[in-house]
Each structure stands twice: as structure tokens, then as C-alpha cells.
Amino acid sequence: MLYGAAATKTHLSNDAAFAAAFAAQCGILVPEVELKWDALRPTPDTYNFGPVDWLQHFAGAHQMKFRGHPLVWYQSLPKWFDTYVTQQNARDLMLTHVSTVVGRYARKVHSWDVVNEALDPNEKRPDGLRSKPWVNLIGPDYIDMAFHAAAQADPNAILVWNENHLETRESWAQAKRDAMLKNLQERLKRNVPIHAIGLQSHLPGTSPTFSYPEFTSFLRSVSDLGVKIIVSEMDVIDSDLPADPVARDQTVANVYYDYLSTVLREKSVVAILTWGISDRYTWIGGYKPRQDNAQARPLPLDTSYQPAPPWNAMVRAFEESSRT
Ligand code: G3I
Numbered sequence: 047m048l049y050g051a052a053a054t055k056t057h058l059s060n061d062a063a064f065a066a067a068f069a070a071q072c073g074i075l076v077p078e079v080e081l082k083w084d085a086l087r088p089t090p091d092t093y094n095f096g097p098v099d100w101l102q103h104f105a106g107a108h109q110m111k112f113r114g115h116p117l118v119w120y121q122s123l124p125k126w127f128d129t130y131v132t133q134q135n136a137r138d139l140m141l142t143h144v145s146t147v148v149g150r151y152a153r154k155v156h157s158w159d160v161v162n163e164a165l166d167p168n169e170k171r172p173d174g175l176r177s178k179p180w181v182n183l184i185g186p187d188y189i190d191m192a193f194h195a196a197a198q199a200d201p202n203a204i205l206v207w208n209e210n211h212l213e214t215r216e217s218w219a220q221a222k223r224d225a226m227l228k229n230l231q232e233r234l235k236r237n238v239p240i241h242a243i244g245l246q247s248h249l250p251g252t253s254p255t256f257s258y259p260e261f262t263s264f265l266r267s268v269s270d271l272g273v274k275i276i277v278s279e280m281d282v283i284d285s286d287l288p289a290d291p292v293a294r295d296q297t298v299a300n301v302y303y304d305y306l307s308t309v310l311r312e313k314s315v316v317a318i319l320t321w322g323i324s325d326r327y328t329w330i331g332g333y334k335p336r337q338d339n340a341q342a343r344p345l346p347l348d349t350s351y352q353p354a355p356p357w358n359a360m361v362r363a364f365e366e367s368s369r370t
Pocket of ligand 1: 078079082121122210246279329333
């Protein structure tokens, strides 16, 4: 079983103690921001590969695998995108991007998030897709085109459809799971090379058990299609949990243990990644701040890069799943 995490070049290159802790814990690394279009595409004709190259070398130098995230996403698009991209040039722009980026790292990448957060059932489209911007610009087959282009550029990489909110109990999350399965069935039938799904797994700290039939049967249905599963961005959002750090850590640890014990029952789960590894560097503090401004504690290592209760809970779940 592969375990790893997201990180930025800024943190790994400027904080040696963090880099050492990251390398000691992880078997795979994914860039948190450097492969997104706003960071990678300063202009329609240029690529800023430097930070990605650095991260790929760092992974290689520390015997870690490397995965890419994301090739086609509706967010983090560059300032020039809305004025430059039209229905006439969008298809070529997207395909050139996918071929160029995947081609550059061919045979050096474990897996690619080819599309990210492409579903939005709230839009009520029959296919459950998010329309802006890629469906509006290219059509619903932009997904097929992106996967075929990625497979051509690197036939070895695991190609992933990465999604959020597939884990939770809300009615719209069930609509998302249904849309995910429907898209997989229809696209696999026409030989679109979708090898795996990414369960982002940004887990609410207040979650009851994840071992509930709608979710476990979804995981089984995905596996029955011969599709692998990657837990791609796991963390536990502790913004609404009580302030006491000891109690909060224990609740966060319990959510990790419950979630991992549930998903690891599926043999098609091939990798587990957390979105960051230390509470010192997490998106949650900025995006989901606590009312009391207390330090967020969503990850396995504390702000001094020491294992915290979530780390122990993850180890217990891995050992009990005998997937170590
Ligand atoms: O690097 C620039 C810096 O030069 C500038 O001064 C600063 C102020 O605008 O912005 C910096 O870029 C920020 C970047 O993080 C690096 O810190 C972007 O504004 C900010 O939007 C970006 O946030 C990232 C976000 O995705 C959007 O790309 C988060 O760090 C990252 O954790 C988050 O990750 C997403 C996954 O990709 C998809 N799933 C959800 C997950 C969490 O939102």
C-alpha cells in the first residue's frame, strides 16, 4: 500500500526539517499547486515547469513516487483564460496542454488526475457534469479527449478521474456518486482509458461512521467495473470541533480510523494520500478558519512534524487492514 501526501515547493525547499519529515513518512508526493494552470501557464504559449521539475526531482531523490494534479479543472485558471479561450481554440489548447505536460514527465509519474471536480449534479444536466468552462467550450466529450491524450502521452501512468464529496451522506453527494458511476459505465463502454477514481476525502470532523451502505456499495460498484481507487486528498476538517486540542485530536483520529477501515476493505484501493502532512502547512486554516482562530489540527503530523494521534490511528487502520 502506498501512502503519501501533497506538498508545495515553497515549503519543501525552505524548511529542511519539514522536508526530512515528509521524506521519512511518504512513498508518493503530489504537488499541491504547481501543476495548476494559474501556476503552470503564465501565458497561452508558455509553461512554468521549474517548480514541478524541482518537486519531481525531490521525489526521485527520496525514493518516492510522483503523481500529477490536475490536468483539466474548472478552478485555478490563469488570468488570460476567460479572454483568450474560445469554442474555436479550447479543444486544441486543452489537448496541447495535456500532451505537453504528461509527455514531459512520461514514465516518471505514478498517476495523473486527468480531470478534477468535473461533476456538479446541482446543475441538473442528465450526465451530471459541471458545464463551466470545459463542457461549454468543448462539449461533454472533453473528458474522453483528455483521457485519450494522456494515455497517448504516457501509456504507463494510472489515469484518474478525481472528485470531491463522494464520501459524505448528503442527498447531493448520493447524486454525485450516481453520476460518477453512470459516467464510468458509459465512458468505459466506449474504451475511454479511465483507470481509477480519486476520492478527495476532505472529511468533516463531525462525520458519523463512513461504513454506511450507500458509500460501501458505491466503492464496491466502482471496483466491480475494474476501476482502481485512490484516496487522493484526505484530511479531517476540524473547524467545527471543540477547541480542546486533546479531545479534538482524538475526534480527528477516530474519523481517520473509521474512514480508512471502511475504504481499505476494498482491494481496489491502491494509494492513500493526505492533503499535506503537517498541521503547520494546511489549506484548512485559510479556507475553513475556526471561529476561535485556534490552530487547525487536520493532519497526521503536528506543527513540529511529530506524529500526532491521527498518525497512530492511520497506522492502526493500515495494520488491521493487513494492507501494509
Ligand atoms: O502563489 C501565489 C502567491 O504568489 C500569491 O501572492 C498568493 C496571494 O494571491 O496566492 C498564491 O497562490 C495561492 C496558492 O494556493 C499557493 O498558496 C492561490 O492564491 C490559492 O488559491 C491556492 O490555493 C490552493 C487551492 O487548491 C486552489 O488551487 C490550495 O493551496 C490547495 O490546498 C487547494 O487544493 C484543492 C485541490 O487542488 C482540489 N481539491 C480541493 C483542495 C482544497 O481546496
